[in-house]
Amino acid sequence: MDIEDWRQKIDDVDRQLVRLINERAQCAQAIGRLKRDSAMPIYEPDREKIIFQNIARVNAGPLSDVQLRQVYERLVDVMRQIQSEEMAPEAENQAEATELGPND
Amino acid sequence: MDIEDWRQKIDDVDRQLVRLINERAQCAQAIGRLKRDSAMPIYEPDREKIIFQNIARVNAGPLSDVQLRQVYERLVDVMRQIQSEEMAPEAENQAEATELGPND
Numbered sequence: 271m272d273i274e275d276w277r278q279k280i281d282d283v284d285r286q287l288v289r290l291i292n293e294r295a296q297c298a299q300a301i302g303r304l305k306r307d308s309a310m311p312i313y314e315p316d317r318e319k320i321i322f323q324n325i326a327r328v329n330a331g332p333l334s335d336v337q338l339r340q341v342y343e344r345l346v347d348v349m350r351q352i353q354s355e356e357m358a359p360e361a362e363n364q365a366e367a368t369e370l371g372p373n374d
Numbered sequence: 375m376d377i378e379d380w381r382q383k384i385d386d387v388d389r390q391l392v393r394l395i396n397e398r399a400q401c402a403q404a405i406g407r408l409k410r411d412s413a414m415p416i417y418e419p420d421r422e423k424i425i426f427q428n429i430a431r432v433n434a435g436p437l438s439d440v441q442l443r444q445v446y447e448r449l450v451d452v453m454r455q456i457q458s459e460e461m462a463p464e465a466e467n468q469a470e471a472t473e474l475g476p477n478d
Contacts, residue, residue, distance in 0.1 A: 273408050276401045277421070281428055283398045288432050290394065291445060294387045295437045297380045304377050317381070324385055328392050333399045337452045341395060344448035348441045 291345070298349040302356030312354050318346060395449070402453040406460030416458050422450060 271279075305312065325342055326335045333341075375383075409416065429446055430439045437445075 271404065273405055273414075276405045276408070280398055280401045280425075283394055283401065284425065284429055285432050287391070287394050287398070288429050288442065289434075290387055290391050291442065292433070292435060292437055294384055294391070295435075297384045297387065299436060300375065301377055301380045304380070310377075321384075321388065325388055325392050328389050329396070330393075331396060331399075332403060332456060333396055333452065337399075337455060338392065338395065340452050341445075341449050345445050348437065348444050351441060352436060 294345075295349060295352050298353045299356045302353035305353070306357040312350055312357060321346065398449075399453060399456050402457045403460045406457035409457070410461040416454055416461060425450065 302312070304310075322339055322342065325338055329335055329338050406416070408414075426443055426446065429442055433439055433442050
């Protein structure tokens, strides 16, 4: 395989990764709604510790656990962002509702 | 579904993500070896631009393009790390070879 072949393979992996990352984001949103309804905090260090343990356990390389964790730290950060958007959308939704009018 | 159910779904997605991220890393290593043999640079801004365009094109949300790109910037950083390990491993391999002896 030449570089172009490997790049096509990467583009194919990327399509799958984008789908999965968004699937994970949908789960985070769902949890955000449940947390909102039960007044739970967004940041739960114990749960994040479990996530990092889980990924290290299934990591077969070539990435080292440290490198994989570098990727996941960013991923978890972004998931926290999307979860907080889900948990505190009242002001935004209110504005939209006002704009549309009560009967729209 | 309660929070525990969603977390089990996340753990399942994470297993698939770890496998795919490592598959991508294997491709980056293979490209690293080809680049080494043809003296190409590791950092190719045009290729990275294409990667970011590709992921934005297939992004169906809920992550915004900006959030997805935040994840990918870290991912691409780590891939560059692993590629540079692959391109300049001579010193390290030499040390290992010496340790094992020439006939091992």
